[in-house]
Amino acid sequence: MDFRLTEEQRMIADAAKDIARDFPPEYWREKDEKGEFAEEFWKAISRAGFVGIVIPEEYGGAGMGMTELLIAMEELCANGCGAGGVWYLVLTEVFGALPIVRYGNEEQKERYLPEIAKGRMEFCMALTEPNAGTNTLRIETHARKEGDEYVINGTKMFISGVDRAKGMLLVARTIPYSQAPKKTLGITLFLVDLPNKAVKWNPIPKHGINFSKTCEVSISDLRVGEDAILGEKDRGWYQVLDVLNPERMSAAAGAIGISRLAIGKAVEYSRQRRVFEDPIGSYQGLQFPLAESFATIKAAELMMFRAAWLYDNSASYKEIGDAANMAKLVAIENAIKAVYWAMQTFGGYGYTREYDVERWWREVNLLRLAPITQQMALNYVAEHILGMPRSYRG
Template sequence: MDFQLSDEQRLYRDTLRTFVDREIVPVAREWEHSGRYPTEIVDGMKQLGLFGLAVPEEYGGLDADTVSFALTFEEISRGWMGIAGILGSHSVTCWMLAKHGTQEQKDAYLPQLATGERRTGIALTEPGAGTDLQGIRTTARRDGDDYVVDGTKMWITNARHADPLPVLVKTDPHATPAHKGMSILLVPADSPGFEVTQDIGKLGYKGTESCEVVLTGVRVPSSQLLGGVEGRGLQQALSSLETGRINIAARSVGIAQRAYDEALSYARDREAFGQAIGDFQAVQLRLAEIAVKLQAARLMTYWAASRMDDGVRMDTESGMAKIFASEAALECATDAMRIHGGYGYSTEFEVERLYRDAPLMSIGEGTNDVLRGVVAKALLSGKATIK
């Protein structure tokens, strides 16, 4: 049992940390509040090869191990969680395409996705279907060699930059159970009838867009059916979300780490009643609590990531890590704000952004309450054990 990063992983983390401290931390607060798109940061991530995280080496990607994958999202989120969103949806789809795509689809898209020349996201959620993906209403009707797609998708990250955009559809709306009639189509961004209609306003998670996408009579060649077989869409999407939960857990660790850094620094520098506030036991207790939750969340996230690297099914492990880390992030952000007192509520300090970003972690990639049900069912059925 080894709880240490390898030399290669440490070097990778240090490279990421330098990039984040130099390119993201100095501008995050200003750009987040102004709504400026982080073009220069995206270009930096391209130069580091980060858009190829989940792309096999044969297509020019990094093919990173899952612990290094987690390190990436942890470090970037420490600087600005919204930036991690740009990379997250892209990486989930790259993994899905590499695992489930036809050879032609892999050859056509993965090399450019690896460099960031192409970017992508994933369109699952709809106005009336979030957690209940089998309840989607977007349909794809076969017409000769094409599918004709009609529907609306919501909360789509990278919607204005994704090409192609994988869209979960119902190719057989009458199938029972519903998932047998669901497929994923790789929709080219220049398809007539494909429109990004609005950017959705958000409490946090700034830096990347979250959009409504409307598809009206969009004709998509049948060659764009992911994997070339109908009825596999929900399975393909859910398998990719295992990596997505590692992504969210790691982002949560990054938020918690920044909350700890900011709280520790403030406790040392801020004085009250003639001494640093870190000398008061009440502040010390909160600092200790943040540190404990942070390190526990990090170890659980790395554990789940290492299980995936071992090649075992790890939906239970990734779900547990996501639940724990996301709730730890919110608690750490809240405690960091309390340590800052009134300044924690000011937009001049970093902790107010952490406080706004953290709640999304308990919602994204499956709400925590739903994931608790998934974990419990796995335990009750004997598919997962805790020893």
């Protein structure tokens, strides 16, 4: 096993660090407080080619893989961007570019991928629903065949980026759950161009990551042609898994990057801050938890890159899913501890907006809940890896 980065991978890491220095914590603090999209940052990562990392060269991308995308995400987060370093790339590259690269036909690739690679087409994914939640197989959004078209109706919840997106990966049932010959059959993915008068959205006020709107989406008699189907009709469940695993890897990259950022700021502060005679960084009450947090985060990083390697080398859904879920689980669990102890290091200042730690605390806590809760990740490990009896029914 070779753990060294290739020359290209080092260049991506260095480019991400350079970009992040132009968008320090103060920039993201302002965007979060004003609820503004980070337009300047989006243009910068587009110019750098980051939104085309996984897109083949013939469509204007870099022709690289999930490993390189995670390197970019982690370094952007760790060097000042916090969650902003991963968020926009997940919405457009993981939800848009990746599934089109892997499952799109030639017409779909030519239509969407060059625009994504240039940063001119943002994407979103409409999957989660109010009644289904994590139980994706129970989604109720339905696509009914009518002549050469599909008429789609339903409600989606927690859809980020839909307010700006020009493309949507829409997950719907083409066979109702009660009628499906097998519960994993009857789900189909559609590529939908936005804006569309049949798709309406309403922002949901939320705790953090306010540089991106997260919305409730209502779909009323949306009409799309058969050419909007991505991949195989009725077999979209397996394609959804192929999107969710990279999303979980991305969550791990965000957690690791935020942890590195918070720990770095805490260590810097601890060297300067004196309460009694010595700098507070000399106190083992702070040294030990920060050191432990850093060590466990670096261990989680190895599992994250293992998941990416499996994905890039076309391993089975099971192998990729095992590694992606464990990477997400361990990275987030230890990121919560890392940012907690960073906040403790700053004391009362850690609770103020000026020092940014409270924002990273809000950001990293979202990852406990999305893209999958820690408890559901534990369920996965228990059932699918350890072989224990299933603890819930679909």
